[in-house]
Amino acid sequence: MPLYIGREASKLWKRICTETSTEIKLLEENWKYILGGLIFQYIHGLAARGVHYIHRPGPTLQDAGFFFLPELGREKAYMSEIVFTVIFLSFVLWTFHPFILKSKKIYTVLIWCRVLAFLVACQFLRIITFYSTQLPGPNYHCREGSKLARLVRPDNILEVLLINFPQGALYGCGDLIFSSHMIFSLTFVRTFNKYGSQRFVKNCAWLLVVIQSFLIVASRKHYTVDVVVAWYTVNLVVFFVDKKLPELPDRSNGGATQLLPLSKDNRENHKLLNGNSGDSTEWRPRTLMNGKSMEEGYDAANDGV
Numbered sequence: 001m002p003l004y005i006g007r008e009a010s011k012l013w014k015r016i017c018t019e020t021s022t023e024i025k026l027l028e029e030n031w032k033y034i035l036g037g038l039i040f041q042y043i044h045g046l047a048a049r050g051v052h053y054i055h056r057p058g059p060t061l062q063d064a065g066f067f068f069l070p071e072l073g074r075e076k077a078y079m080s081e082i083v084f085t086v087i088f089l090s091f092v093l094w095t096f097h098p099f100i101l102k103s104k105k106i107y108t109v110l111i112w113c114r115v116l117a118f119l120v121a122c123q124f125l126r127i128i129t130f131y132s133t134q135l136p137g138p139n140y141h142c143r144e145g146s147k148l149a150r151l152v153r154p155d156n157i158l159e160v161l162l163i164n165f166p167q168g169a170l171y172g173c174g175d176l177i178f179s180s181h182m183i184f185s186l187t188f189v190r191t192f193n194k195y196g197s198q199r200f201v202k203n204c205a206w207l208l209v210v211i212q213s214f215l216i217v218a219s220r221k222h223y224t225v226d227v228v229v230a231w232y233t234v235n236l237v238v239f240f241v242d243k244k245l246p247e248l249p250d251r252s253n254g255g256a257t258q259l260l261p262l263s264k265d266n267r268e269n270h271k272l273l274n275g276n277s278g279d280s281t282e283w284r285p286r287t288l289m290n291g292k293s294m295e296e297g298y299d300a301a302n303d304g305v
Contacts, residue, residue, distance in 0.1 A: 012100070019099045026109040034109070037116025044123040048175040049163040051130055055174035057149040058136035065217035065224030066138075072219045074140055080215035084181050087208055091188035094196070104251050106195050114245060115191055118238045122183045125233065130175045138220045142173035149173060179222050182230035185209050190238050195248070 027034070060066070072079065095111050098104040141148040148171050154160050189205045196202055213227045 033113045040120045047127045051174040053151045057144045069218040077219040083212040087185050118187045129177045137173040178230040179226045186234040
């Protein structure tokens with residue numbers, strides 16, 4: 001038993017090292033896209049902080065979702081955040097599964113390049129939308145009488161650039177159409193739906209997004225229109241942007257050979273990258289000679305002797 005555990009641990013460590021080497025090469029080629037996507041996350045947060053300065057609280061607008069869904073109240077407003085956190089963390093962990101599991105279809109760097117492209121496109125449209133029209137926020141801290149509903153004029157530009165993280169992100173107002181939480185959740189679930197392998201998990205992921213949609217409205221963090229617009233906007237944006245991007249290499253079909261050419265020195269790495277164990281006993285001559293393998297040729301020669 002200890003020998004088996006030691007052997008499996010050695011295989012896992014080799015797999016992690018091999019995957020890390022491959023991902024580093026991909027990062028060297030695609031770091032500009034990753035960095036650009038991360039920088040735009042800050043720009044999006046800065047824009048959301050800026051619209052808070054021009055937010056003016058007012059009476060909550062008439063909303064169909066508010067009429068049909070009972071209000072959760074302040075003490076249960078965290079429920080939508082729990083669902084969002086489950087979706088977010090589950091997706092992040094899934095994108096790093098090639099470092100651990102044998103079965104793999106994606107490269108971590110390439111999948112995040114794709115996801116960040118989707119997020120940037122959706123967030124760019126979101127910034128244009130919530131700056132076009134400012135609605136009175138339905139959330140508790142955005143209503144009339146709340147001290148957080150309005151922001152006083154900043155004393156310096158540094159106060160704006162720091163966006164008062166994380167309080168500024170948690171208690172923002174004015175950035176309503178369309179929901180940022182739905183952008184992340186729908187982007188993550190659509191990506192997993194395309195590149196994931198477990199149908200049951202995919203169905204559960206879609207169910208969680210539907211539940212999150214209802215919880216966001218029930219907790220009065222957004223109007224129903226913010227969630228509805230997110231549903232069709234994000235799906236359309238991801239659909240069309242995905243058409244423009246080059247398709248990811250499928251590792252289950254030996255796509256890793258393009259990144260790590262086969263040779264005598266890295267056959268084991270190739271098998272680790274594509275989900276095989278890497279044992280030398282699994283490598284056998286496959287060259288055909290007159291319709292027979294090399295092994296068959298050797299056996300016939302030995303029989304002749």
